[in-house]
Amino acid sequence: MSAPMEATPIPTSESKVPLAPAEPLSDQDWREEWLVPTVMISLAGRCGERRARRPGPDGWRRHLDNHGLIAIHEASHLVVAYAVGRHVNGAAIEVVDDLYDSYRGVAQNSQVALSDETPDHPTFEQFDKLERDFKTATNLAKLAVGHGWLRYLRTLWIRTDGILERHWLAMKMVAQELGATGTVRRARAQELLDRWMPVQGGSLFEAFAGLLNARVEVCDLAAAARWLSPPA
Numbered sequence: 001m002s003a004p005m006e007a008t009p010i011p012t013s014e015s016k017v018p019l020a021p022a023e024p025l026s027d028q029d030w031r032e033e034w035l036v037p038t039v040m041i042s043l044a045g046r047c048g049e050r051r052a053r054r055p056g057p058d059g060w061r062r063h064l065d066n067h068g069l070i071a072i073h074e075a076s077h078l079v080v081a082y083a084v085g086r087h088v089n090g091a092a093i094e095v096v097d098d099l100y101d102s103y104r105g106v107a108q109n110s111q112v113a114l115s116d117e118t119p120d121h122p123t124f125e126q127f128d129k130l131e132r133d134f135k136t137a138t139n140l141a142k143l144a145v146g147h148g149w150l151r152y153l154r155t156l157w158i159r160t161d162g163i164l165e166r167h168w169l170a171m172k173m174v175a176q177e178l179g180a181t182g183t184v185r186r187a188r189a190q191e192l193l194d195r196w197m198p199v200q201g202g203s204l205f206e207a208f209a210g211l212l213n214a215r216v217e218v219c220d221l222a223a224a225a226r227w228l229s230p231p232a
């Protein structure tokens with residue numbers, strides 16, 4: 001789940017409905033600056049899961065267990081929140097039922113910068129009161145466009161998926177740490193996202209291969225320049 005934080009007062013737990021910014025916004029601004037990002041963040045969890053389960057170019061579908069999927073789900077919320085300019089406050093996952101291999105997770109973001117006094121990671125205290133991702137997305141889409149809400153959601157789903165595609169490696173890094181530790185705190189989440197979001201490629205291998213190719217091109221250019229330059 002994605003849990004946006006309230007701007008004021010200082011929240012003691014996840015809030016269900018993010019507050020609109022303090023500055024008055026026009027309808028168009030409000031839609032673009034608040035509603036669209038909020039919908040995209042809500043869609044991001046499922047969107048990330050869907051992307052993770054997509055078969056690779058060789059047709060193999062990776063096996064992902066529920067624990068891996070919940071980490072991907074929450075990490076995707078954080079990546080998209082960061083990409084649309086929100087402040088992230090980390091994420092947490094926990095076991096609900098060992099026997100049935102079931103888990104729950106929460107990721108938190110805020111429109112305003114978070115002070116040191118606010119808790120630096122989300123908890124499950126108010127989990128049952130949180131609105132489900134798709135309900136948030138659907139309600140906001142209906143509010144924005146009325147009848148055309150499904151088409152509107154599809155468009156925003158594609159935008160969200162595009163963000164995840166570009167920042168898939170960052171998503172993986174956050175998901176990996178979340179899966180291993182259960183909680184990624186605010187500072188660590190920001191550190192991971194700052195470090196990995198600028199890196200293109202779906203995996204470390206692709207990222208390094210990209211660097212290697214760039215280097216080869218540079219080498220080739222240097223070689224070409226040597227060939228082309230007149231003898232001394």
Ligand SMILES: [Zn+2]
Nearest residue numbers: 001002045133
């Ligand atoms: Zn979610």
